[in-house]
Amino acid sequence: MPVPASREACEALDRADPLSALREAFVLDPATVYLDGNSLGPLTHAARRRVQETVERQWGQDLIRSWNQHDWIGLPERLGARIARLVGAPAADVLVADSTSVNLFKLGAAFLACARAGRGRVVSELGNFPTDLYVLQGLEALFPGRVEFCAVPRDGLEDAIDERTALVVLTHVHYRSARMYDMAAVTGYAHARGAAALWDLSHSVGAVPLDLAGTRADLAVGCGYKYLNGGPGAPAFLYVRSDLQAALGPGIAGWMGHEAPFAFDDDYRPAVGVSRFRAGTPGILGMAALDGSLDVFDGVDMTAVRDKSVALCELLIALVESRCARHGLQLVSPRAAAERGSHVSFSHPDGYGIIQALIARGVVGDFRTPDVLRFGLAPLYTRYVDVWDAVDALLAVLDHGEGRSGDYARMQLVT
Amino acid sequence: MPVPASREACEALDRADPLSALREAFVLDPATVYLDGNSLGPLTHAARRRVQETVERQWGQDLIRSWNQHDWIGLPERLGARIARLVGAPAADVLVADSTSVNLFKLGAAFLACARAGRGRVVSELGNFPTDLYVLQGLEALFPGRVEFCAVPRDGLEDAIDERTALVVLTHVHYRSARMYDMAAVTGYAHARGAAALWDLSHSVGAVPLDLAGTRADLAVGCGYKYLNGGPGAPAFLYVRSDLQAALGPGIAGWMGHEAPFAFDDDYRPAVGVSRFRAGTPGILGMAALDGSLDVFDGVDMTAVRDKSVALCELLIALVESRCARHGLQLVSPRAAAERGSHVSFSHPDGYGIIQALIARGVVGDFRTPDVLRFGLAPLYTRYVDVWDAVDALLAVLDHGEGRSGDYARMQLVT
Numbered sequence: 001m002p003v004p005a006s007r008e009a010c011e012a013l014d015r016a017d018p019l020s021a022l023r024e025a026f027v028l029d030p031a032t033v034y035l036d037g038n039s040l041g042p043l044t045h046a047a048r049r050r051v052q053e054t055v056e057r058q059w060g061q062d063l064i065r066s067w068n069q070h071d072w073i074g075l076p077e078r079l080g081a082r083i084a085r086l087v088g089a090p091a092a093d094v095l096v097a098d099s100t101s102v103n104l105f106k107l108g109a110a111f112l113a114c115a116r117a118g119r120g121r122v123v124s125e126l127g128n129f130p131t132d133l134y135v136l137q138g139l140e141a142l143f144p145g146r147v148e149f150c151a152v153p154r155d156g157l158e159d160a161i162d163e164r165t166a167l168v169v170l171t172h173v174h175y176r177s178a179r180m181y182d183m184a185a186v187t188g189y190a191h192a193r194g195a196a197a198l199w200d201l202s203h204s205v206g207a208v209p210l211d212l213a214g215t216r217a218d219l220a221v222g223c224g225y226k227y228l229n230g231g232p233g234a235p236a237f238l239y240v241r242s243d244l245q246a247a248l249g250p251g252i253a254g255w256m257g258h259e260a261p262f263a264f265d266d267d268y269r270p271a272v273g274v275s276r277f278r279a280g281t282p283g284i285l286g287m288a289a290l291d292g293s294l295d296v297f298d299g300v301d302m303t304a305v306r307d308k309s310v311a312l313c314e315l316l317i318a319l320v321e322s323r324c325a326r327h328g329l330q331l332v333s334p335r336a337a338a339e340r341g342s343h344v345s346f347s348h349p350d351g352y353g354i355i356q357a358l359i360a361r362g363v364v365g366d367f368r369t370p371d372v373l374r375f376g377l378a379p380l381y382t383r384y385v386d387v388w389d390a391v392d393a394l395l396a397v398l399d400h401g402e403g404r405s406g407d408y409a410r411m412q413l414v415t
Numbered sequence: 416m417p418v419p420a421s422r423e424a425c426e427a428l429d430r431a432d433p434l435s436a437l438r439e440a441f442v443l444d445p446a447t448v449y450l451d452g453n454s455l456g457p458l459t460h461a462a463r464r465r466v467q468e469t470v471e472r473q474w475g476q477d478l479i480r481s482w483n484q485h486d487w488i489g490l491p492e493r494l495g496a497r498i499a500r501l502v503g504a505p506a507a508d509v510l511v512a513d514s515t516s517v518n519l520f521k522l523g524a525a526f527l528a529c530a531r532a533g534r535g536r537v538v539s540e541l542g543n544f545p546t547d548l549y550v551l552q553g554l555e556a557l558f559p560g561r562v563e564f565c566a567v568p569r570d571g572l573e574d575a576i577d578e579r580t581a582l583v584v585l586t587h588v589h590y591r592s593a594r595m596y597d598m599a600a601v602t603g604y605a606h607a608r609g610a611a612a613l614w615d616l617s618h619s620v621g622a623v624p625l626d627l628a629g630t631r632a633d634l635a636v637g638c639g640y641k642y643l644n645g646g647p648g649a650p651a652f653l654y655v656r657s658d659l660q661a662a663l664g665p666g667i668a669g670w671m672g673h674e675a676p677f678a679f680d681d682d683y684r685p686a687v688g689v690s691r692f693r694a695g696t697p698g699i700l701g702m703a704a705l706d707g708s709l710d711v712f713d714g715v716d717m718t719a720v721r722d723k724s725v726a727l728c729e730l731l732i733a734l735v736e737s738r739c740a741r742h743g744l745q746l747v748s749p750r751a752a753a754e755r756g757s758h759v760s761f762s763h764p765d766g767y768g769i770i771q772a773l774i775a776r777g778v779v780g781d782f783r784t785p786d787v788l789r790f791g792l793a794p795l796y797t798r799y800v801d802v803w804d805a806v807d808a809l810l811a812v813l814d815h816g817e818g819r820s821g822d823y824a825r826m827q828l829v830t
Binding site for chain 2: 127
């Protein structure tokens, strides 16, 4: 694709975009270009309605009866089934619960508890999203002598996955660089060495086509608040391949994961399937928002989403490199679209200040210490003109040196 | 207090009730007597407004900036400080996070990971709320040989707490009977034997005065959705006595519990204090509802709450026993107010059917298998006339045999 030379050319791309109508589902400020959906997806009208209905009608009026009447009790599985389509999994193999961190802990603890003697190593990547590293370090601390945590540079992964390795834990799309693993290849490599693969899909789900079943991935977790637009701190999800479900304990044995929670038995018996990974009572307001937010994905072809994601990312890279060339921005993300997720990162010594100046101009991206500018391109609502306008603003910020006064005093929470 | 002989006498009690104005804070259907606030507290106007503002203004408009601008990032500690007053703890020692089950797991795993050799026993009570038993059984399964779980009948607790015991885990007010432990006495007994005490306050907080600091309780967890009225599946809380905080790991090491989450370091370093027990990203919508729901407690004297709770419970027992005497209901809860929390349970062979018939008449209590009728008396909004009307309806149900056709096919989710 030739680089569009004008805003009008971008408008033409938007007119030809088969996904353009989806933008209407979102509550978006026309004065803002929001390129931070990889951190916190925007509100949809459906999510707003669902929360309101849940608060006012279900909690406010129907109260305790809503657990049955509005099937609150079934939300973790129902939402899991909706997300399953987006991650290429059978509907019954995905559950929505807790946070990504807690879900990773549950699956990690469950899996490592039944790892064979001498197979206690967990391999991950240095620079992986911190919570993945921390949860695994925490498992090592809780199970001294049984779990050995081992984080290596990306190019050392093949060597690190050996006969001692029980589990490989990787983030499919890297939070900083957007570098994307070949899930099938890495999973196959792990399997060939007798290890299992657990994928963190937080920066993939909703933006990148996924095929958990086809790649034979063993386990996965992911986030509800980025490209799924489920709201701040939305409940997360987990996946367990069906043939593994019966052998795994729950990680955290809570009453909602019991085979018969309302029998109030003294003894724990895990529910069949992924339902055993329900631990405590599900947070219904967060679930309601996520349920509403998933409506926009109904009937959407993830291949079309990917096509637009690639086109938006390519456009951003091309425009930055052609229009801002003299300002020293370096592409951090892979140049090859096939190796990249749905955000694009650049480095610049004044990165923090540039992001602050962009926000002041109504272009919301985010900053990652020490020098990374990160822009999320969400195909369901990001337009080609948004990319044009963002680069316009970036060029103005750079031309006027607006980023030079930035400091690190208050960094945003953006993941 | 003599038993009021009429509805008018109950109205007089309501007029004299110093807490009566608090009822205005709640969204309540005038046609319903809601005696299930010990399962799911009702919506308050403040919680409704807070959720709406959080969705529409903070998420919808301010988006990612809200983590700083509206201090989403500080909600777990801010809400912890609000709950601290209700549980008799220093503000800095309580954190809101996750579910009760997950919090119990975190504290249990953290504490048991540093238990001395030969001190791996966890003692609890048979018939305790199931999730407490299940989480502890799960810890035993995850740490074979290191953790030994031991549940005994209540009258066997003293014998079970011995030199092998690391931790005693009890629910302060029993979910079924409302029987209340003397927290100071049991904690002191555990300490005298070198064990620590972890209290589940789910059925206490918001209805019963608590003094975690004064009783020297070591650890506690509790629920946000019962008497705190935080909404369905509201985030829960945890307490760690300040002198224990530095020695305990986080249980689940997540990025939000890191000393510097936004430094994105590869290595986990726990935050100072209870903040290390933050694991994943907090669920903001649930936090917002809980924040709003706590407004009604501002300035409320928990002694006055307790006085009214006792009076309501005594009234219910007296009216049931005097007016429904011939129908064979048996008091399950302790008769002595000092040994009872804020709900009252009776048993009856037709318990399930009776509760269903009561609900059909607009009186919402709940049922606990196999034969327990449970009525929660929430002093912030339950009136003396509500108790009168509930017993009126109960008498009618019993007189007309309406409860006999009930079956167990669909039990409510009520804890």
